Amino acid sequence: MMGNIKIIRVAQAKHSTLGHLYINGLFCCYILEDAVRDRKIPGQxxxxxxxxxxGLNATARMNRSYSSRYAAMHRGMVEVRGIPNFSLVFFHVGNYHTDTAGCLLTGSYWQLLDGDYRVLHSAAAYKHAYPLLVAEIEKGNDKVEVFDCCSPSGSPSLR
Structure with a gap:
């Protein structure tokens, strides 16, 4: 079944991008990423x-700290796979674009601070999103669609 997991980017700032994570059509949490750029800059x-x-990655270095921090639910880092020129891209906890290293940070709410977005109550959002993402992966609904900010027509579009 396609289209169960979507990230819709809604706003761009100096060095950060704010998005919404939807699972099965329902808003799950905010997502913070680095800036969308025409040219890849590693970690930015x-x-x-x-x-x-x-997919679930149980071997990455980050897995060790999440295994102890979220022992009751952790089955491996939720990894976004198949991204050209990117690897080891995970959903994880963090507040600022400087915490992303090219990954997706979860947030319960957001603020615009000094020209960049940040997400807050990240751990609470992660504890909510993680089991939902794992459940979808286990059901075989392992596709995620990432949409950039609105197109000129005002609707989200795949680039």
């Missing part, structure tokens, strides 16, 4: 708009 660029696969 949002993933390109498109369709990707999600």
């Amino acid at each position: 660029t949002a993933i390109p708009a498109g369709e990707y696969t999600l």
Whole structure:
């Protein structure tokens, strides 16, 4: 089944991009990424708009700290796979674009501070989103669609 997981980017700031994560048509949490750029800068660029696969990565270095921090639910880092020129892109906790390293940060709400977005109550959003993402992956609904900010017509578009 396609289209169960969507990230719709809604706003761009100096170095950050704010988005919404939807699972099965319902808003799940805010997503913070680095800026969308035409040229990839390692650790400073949002993933390109498109369709990707999600999977669980139980071997990445980050997995060790999340295994102890979220022991009751952790089954591996939720990884976005198949991104050109990107690897080890995870959903994880953090507040500022400087925390992303090209990954997707979860947030319960957001603020615009000094010209950039930040997300807050990230751990609470992660604890909400993580089991929902894992459940979709286990059901075989492992595709995520990433949409850039609105097109000239005002609707989100895949680039």
